[in-house]
Structure formats: structure tokens, C-alpha cells
Amino acid sequence: MRRSWLFFSLGSISQVCQVVLLRELLTLAEGTELTIAFVLGSWLTFVAFGSFAATKLLTRKGQRLDPMLAYSVASAFLAASVFFDLWLIRFSRSIFSLPPGEPLSVAQWLSVAIVTLFPVCFVVGAQFAFAASFANPSGVYIAESVGAVIAGALLSLLLLRWFDHSSLSSFFLALHLLLSSALLWSYRPNARWVSAAISAVAGLSLVFAPLVEQKTQTAFWRSMFPAAEKVRLVASPYGMVTAIKFSDQLSVYQNGHLLFTLPDQGDVSSLVHLILLQHPKPRRILLIGGLGGWVQATLQHPKVVGVDWVELDPTIPRFVFALLSPKERNLFSDPRLKRYTTDGRSFISQTKQPYDVVIVVASDPTTAASNRFFTVEFFAEVLRLLRPGGVFALHGLREPPAGFGELYFARNHCVYATMLKAFCEVLVVPSSPLTLLGRCPATSSPPDELARLTLDEQTLLRRARERGLDGINLFAFTDPVQVERVNYELKTGLPFNPLEREQAKVLRPKWLNSDTNPTVYFLSSLLWLKMGSEKFARLLEFFVFLPRWSIWLLALLPFIFWLIGRMKSAN
Numbered sequence: 001m002r003r004s005w006l007f008f009s010l011g012s013i014s015q016v017c018q019v020v021l022l023r024e025l026l027t028l029a030e031g032t033e034l035t036i037a038f039v040l041g042s043w044l045t046f047v048a049f050g051s052f053a054a055t056k057l058l059t060r061k062g063q064r065l066d067p068m069l070a071y072s073v074a075s076a077f078l079a080a081s082v083f084f085d086l087w088l089i090r091f092s093r094s095i096f097s098l099p100p101g102e103p104l105s106v107a108q109w110l111s112v113a114i115v116t117l118f119p120v121c122f123v124v125g126a127q128f129a130f131a132a133s134f135a136n137p138s139g140v141y142i143a144e145s146v147g148a149v150i151a152g153a154l155l156s157l158l159l160l161r162w163f164d165h166s167s168l169s170s171f172f173l174a175l176h177l178l179l180s181s182a183l184l185w186s187y188r189p190n191a192r193w194v195s196a197a198i199s200a201v202a203g204l205s206l207v208f209a210p211l212v213e214q215k216t217q218t219a220f221w222r223s224m225f226p227a228a229e230k231v232r233l234v235a236s237p238y239g240m241v242t243a244i245k246f247s248d249q250l251s252v253y254q255n256g257h258l259l260f261t262l263p264d265q266g267d268v269s270s271l272v273h274l275i276l277l278q279h280p281k282p283r284r285i286l287l288i289g290g291l292g293g294w295v296q297a298t299l300q301h302p303k304v305v306g307v308d309w310v311e312l313d314p315t316i317p318r319f320v321f322a323l324l325s326p327k328e329r330n331l332f333s334d335p336r337l338k339r340y341t342t343d344g345r346s347f348i349s350q351t352k353q354p355y356d357v358v359i360v361v362a363s364d365p366t367t368a369a370s371n372r373f374f375t376v377e378f379f380a381e382v383l384r385l386l387r388p389g390g391v392f393a394l395h396g397l398r399e400p401p402a403g404f405g406e407l408y409f410a411r412n413h414c415v416y417a418t419m420l421k422a423f424c425e426v427l428v429v430p431s432s433p434l435t436l437l438g439r440c441p442a443t444s445s446p447p448d449e450l451a452r453l454t455l456d457e458q459t460l461l462r463r464a465r466e467r468g469l470d471g472i473n474l475f476a477f478t479d480p481v482q483v484e485r486v487n488y489e490l491k492t493g494l495p496f497n498p499l500e501r502e503q504a505k506v507l508r509p510k511w512l513n514s515d516t517n518p519t520v521y522f523l524s525s526l527l528w529l530k531m532g533s534e535k536f537a538r539l540l541e542f543f544v545f546l547p548r549w550s551i552w553l554l555a556l557l558p559f560i561f562w563l564i565g566r567m568k569s570a571n
Contacts (some may be wrong), residue, residue: 004139009148050125170209260292379422413493
């Protein structure tokens, strides 16, 4: 039992490798959470296979393998596998010769995931079997479990906030290598040269980790954007934040998703003013997200007296503030601005403060995290906070790219129908991405023009002049043809073009988007799956159009089969 504690490093490095590879593969899949299930399932399978193979090797008749020596040498192979995986993931776009901006297909992502996960998982599983063969198995199990718990806690609470993936991996790999080396040095004097070599590998992993991180990350983002002049990265508990410098602008990404671009070219500022012009007296504003120009534009609107700004990740504001001009930084010290570092959905459900306007700048609902801002429950919570006649704006819904129209139209129509369930009136602004405006007008007698949402350019410009807003350009958001197009497509779920409409297949989901039935997220996942296997995506489409009771019946099928089996065994 005295040496069993040395194996806590096996649990620690296993936990660190799992988290690092999961985050890397999640970024490669642009944040699609379906990949998490595959990674965790594959991890269990490959680790079990490694333990099985090592056990078979040790119990083979006539084998002369020293399990302690095998355990120590496998640590060096584990270090090599981890750095190879980081290189492979970040160079995968170049390996597949993908054009700039194009994501990996499902098949390509799966091939990268399997190749990267298998060697690490196999070695971790084999090391556990080797350790249990020459030490107390229960002691090894306990030490490994304690190491995994400690590493998980350190990653969640501290390390992911400050260190990049290569540095994290190298630190825990060095610890694992040194303990493996110490084990071999103490109990196998004739193999001390191997122990010294393993210690040297530990030192090399620490020395070269920063260089590996810088070179591989830069290569990954340059494969996405060859015109990038500079790539800067910062660690965050919510995913790696990347700033890409072009000639005259800076784009900020997190987990492969574009968050915003600086400086604001005027579109964001005009869109914010358009939203606030829908309300006669937009005094109290709640802004969820929106670092890239939204905060500044809101504070510059004449009637605003208070802005509550909610941002989930504290790393992003700190990272971006250093990149802003002194004039832009001064806006964030405005006494009207209150900043909250918390989850936007949680803030809205807990606050009692009423608002005139609520603006949510969300990502496209391709992930479960972003889908929470497109559900009927969330819209009901927003409606509770709005004063009579208040305005809600949801920015972030993307329009369909070529070849994916049917699912995109169905998904965006589901968002529109869900929002219309909570609000009396919904109007779509043809921004990029789309902005949905919602309102339940206050009862006014006689009714005035501000009781309804509008995208009439002359009306909005007149209101702007009355508030002293001169020089704003709203045409991009008020072009009558584009306004009619986007509102038709979201209302009907069909393309606006009559020729496309005749050939389009009408997809109408049975349910609205809710927390318990995330229809929009499901349709977004189908879009990702369609890139790899259209037949499989078509098969899953079937579930969107089933009545609710049939889904519950499918969920009960395993229990029914279990019950039938119990009855047969009892007889």
C-alpha cells in the first residue's frame, strides 16, 4: 500500500487529457455538443480495451514482461500521444485541405476524434492494468480516483482560467512521468537508465509546451483565415478565446464561434438605435452579451439613463478592453452602466428590476447553451421583466446557406412561432444575423404610432431627429424588399423566391422550442449531421414531426422490454 499513492498521477493525467481533448475536439466541431457524447463514450470504450489488452498480455502463458517497467515506459508513450493529438487536431484542416472558413464534415471530425482518442485512452487503460498487477489493486483504484477528483476540481476552479491546453497537459504529464520514474528508480535498480530517460522526457514536455501551443494554434487559425496578420489567445474556463487581427479589424472567437468584430463598422450602432427607437422612452435597458459595439451604442442613445450589462465570461471583457481605444474604454466607466458577470438566463430569472428594453445578443442556436435563449420559457421570463409597452430584441439567428434551406427554414420558423407564443407582435429585422423584435403593446387610448413595431425608414428617421440622433443610416435594416422577405420566410417556413418555393419541401415541426423539447437545437444538430450523412439526418427528421405522446412511448420502450424480461424469468 505504501507505493499505491504514486498512482494518483494516473487519475490526474487521465482527467486532464479527457478535458483538454474534449475542449479541442469541441472547438473543431464549432461547439456542437453532440460531439461530447461521442468523446465520452469513446473514452470509456478505448480505456476498457486498453485494460483488456494489457491484462491479456500479462496473463499470457510464458510472458516475461515486467509490469512495472511497462507502466513507466507507457508514461512516456502517453506524453508523446498527447502532444501528437494536439498537433493532429490543430493541423486537421490542412490535412483535409479545407478552404478557409469551411468546417470539417461529420465523417472528417469522427476520423480525427478516433485517431486522437484511441492512443491516449489505450495507454491509460493499459497503465491501470499494469499498476494493478504489481501493486494492491484496491489501493491503485482509490489513488487513481482521488487523483481524478483533485485534477477535476483544480481544472474547474483554477487552472482553466489561467493556462492553455499545452501548458496544462505538460505540467500533469511531467508529474506523471516523474512519479513513474521514481517508481522505477526505487524498485528496479537495473533499469535506472530508463528512469533517467523518462525524467528527461518530463523536462522536455515542460520546456517545449509553450512553443507547441503557439505554433499549433497559429497554424489552426491561419488555416481558417490565411489573411490573418496576428493571432492572440487567452485561456478561459468556458473555452479558448482567440483574437484574430486583420488589416483594419479584430475578430474575437470562442470555441470556434465568432463573438464579435472590432471596431464597429456602424451596422451594430445603427441596429441598436433602431431597436431603441421602437420605444417612446427607453430609459432602463438590459443587455445580455453584446461586447462588440452594443454597449457603446446603447449608452450613446439620448434617452437612456441606465444599462445593466450581463456577460458570462469575465475573461472576454478583460481581454478585449486592452484592445480598445482610450475613448472606447472610457465608455465602460460611464456611471449609467452596471456590469454583472453571470449567466444571462439565470440573471433574467432572478432579477426583479423592470426594464423598458431587453436586448439579447446570442449565438446561433446550434448548441444547447445558446438554445436556452430561444425557448418559450425564456421569452416568458423576459416578458415578466418588461414594463407595459416594453420591447424585446433577440439578435443571433442565422439565415440558411446554400443546400441547407429546408431545415434552416423549419428551424427559423420554429423560433418565430415560439416567440409569437409569448409576445403579441413579432417583427424580423434583416440584419446579419437576423434580429427578432417582440412586444406586447401597452393599452393606450387613443392608440399612438409607437404602440406597434415598425421598420418604416421615414418613421424611424423622424423619431431619431426628434431625439437628436443625426447621421444614422437605417436603410440596410429597413429595405422594404428585404423586410418583406425575412418576415415571410420566418412566418411561413418557406423561401421567399416563388421558384424555390415550388420546389421546397415543407417541414413543420409539431412542437415549439422549449427547455424540455429543444426542437430548434435538434434541427440545428440535424444540420451538422447532414454535412456527414444526409440519409441519417433524414431518418432523424422523422422524430421532429411525431406527436408528443409517441416520444414518451419510445422513452418507455426500454422499461417495457425490461418488464417483459422479468416476467419471463419469473415464470
